[in-house]
Amino acid sequence: MSETLVFYSELDPFEQWRGLLAPLLPGVRIVRSCDEVVDPASVRYALVWKPPVGFFARFPNLQLVINLGAGVDSLVGRGDLPDVPITRLSDPDMARMMAGYVLFAVLRYARDIPAFERAQRERRWHYLHPREPSSIRVGVLGLGELGARAAQELARQGFSVRGWSRSPKVLEGIPCCAGQEALPAFLASSDILVVMLPLTPQTRGLLDAERLAMLPPGCCLINVSRGPVVDQAALTAALASGHIAEATLDVFDREPLPPEDPLWGMDNVLITPHLASVALPASAAEQIAANVARVREGREVQHRVDPVRGY
Ligand SMILES: NC(=O)c1ccc[n+]([C@@H]2O[C@H](COP(=O)([O-])OP(=O)(O)OC[C@H]3O[C@@H](n4cnc5c(N)ncnc54)[C@H](OP(=O)(O)O)[C@@H]3O)[C@@H](O)[C@H]2O)c1
Numbered sequence: 001m002s003e004t005l006v007f008y009s010e011l012d013p014f015e016q017w018r019g020l021l022a023p024l025l026p027g028v029r030i031v032r033s034c035d036e037v038v039d040p041a042s043v044r045y046a047l048v049w050k051p052p053v054g055f056f057a058r059f060p061n062l063q064l065v066i067n068l069g070a071g072v073d074s075l076v077g078r079g080d081l082p083d084v085p086i087t088r089l090s091d092p093d094m095a096r097m098m099a100g101y102v103l104f105a106v107l108r109y110a111r112d113i114p115a116f117e118r119a120q121r122e123r124r125w126h127y128l129h130p131r132e133p134s135s136i137r138v139g140v141l142g143l144g145e146l147g148a149r150a151a152q153e154l155a156r157q158g159f160s161v162r163g164w165s166r167s168p169k170v171l172e173g174i175p176c177c178a179g180q181e182a183l184p185a186f187l188a189s190s191d192i193l194v195v196m197l198p199l200t201p202q203t204r205g206l207l208d209a210e211r212l213a214m215l216p217p218g219c220c221l222i223n224v225s226r227g228p229v230v231d232q233a234a235l236t237a238a239l240a241s242g243h244i245a246e247a248t249l250d251v252f253d254r255e256p257l258p259p260e261d262p263l264w265g266m267d268n269v270l271i272t273p274h275l276a277s278v279a280l281p282a283s284a285a286e287q288i289a290a291n292v293a294r295v296r297e298g299r300e301v302q303h304r305v306d307p308v309r310g311y
Helices: 015-025 091-112 113-121 145-156 178-190 233-243 283-298
Strands: 003-008 028-032 043-048 064-067 087-088 137-141 158-163 177-178 192-195 217-223 244-249 269-271
Touching: 003 015, 015 028, 015 283, 043 233, 043 244, 043 283, 064 283, 087 091, 091 145, 091 217, 091 233, 091 244, 091 283, 113 145, 137 145, 145 158, 177 178, 233 244
Parallel strands: 003 028, 003 043, 043 064, 064 087, 137 158, 137 192, 158 177, 192 217, 217 244, 244 269
Antiparallel strands: none
């Protein structure tokens, strides 16, 4: 019986993925789940981004679920997951795209660009002497595939970068600390805080009003992880009071961010619609094919997600 890979995503380009995967997966039929899957029993692999509830139940012989992205919170939290290995994309090009976004957002604050944008709207020449990058303390929460890469790019620009994670990490040139007890001091010494944590039961609401208050007055916050890692109401209040001077937000509690949300109207907030980094078919197709090959050979897959840990 021939094997099938079923694809589901409302955002990603199916034809491009199929065109790249087909030559790497000879003998595997690649279909979209909305198309007729000729024989659901032939489906061995699922390449998915936020499939609907009940999606997996149609495929009794599934052997591998590949999450079409790095963040797996929408997958591991659900109750209808099949008992098969789940992998995520772990792609250097995706990490570079994310690092580019973070670098842009940090440089924008480090070079006082929002102040110049405001001044320009008022036709006002507003000289602010540039600061040394080394005088700006950038804290990166989460030192995984994406966080570590972004921290390194920031360090290369000369910022005083520090990182925080769950377990201790060693990153060349970047002082790192780990665990909840290290968090208050870490927050208190971050002029710019970059949130790059996965959303898990432990990180949900981690940056609540109390922890946001630990940040130095006038700091900037960049969230590219998941909205619920930060208490959005507390963040909005901190931005309104000026305790947090500026924020760049790519992720939100509810997406799309509802039109009535006060964040839209805040002059000190830059909003982007959850695209800091996306799955890149050209560079990720090979690792998907490699994992399919591993399943066929009965070997352990790479970039496996631990549903209990949540990432
Ligand atoms: N906005 C976008 O476009 C976009 C795109 C892709 C991904 N993302 C988000 O970015 C997140 C990070 O991606 P990634 O690939 O870097 O993830 P990852 O490789 O799984 O790394 C996660 C990092 O967070 C740390 N961490 C997890 N739980 C923690 C806790 N309770 N306390 C402290 N540190 C904790 C981990 O610590 P350890 O190192 O000790 O395990 C690790 O350093 C994704 O989960 C996703 O939500 C967003």
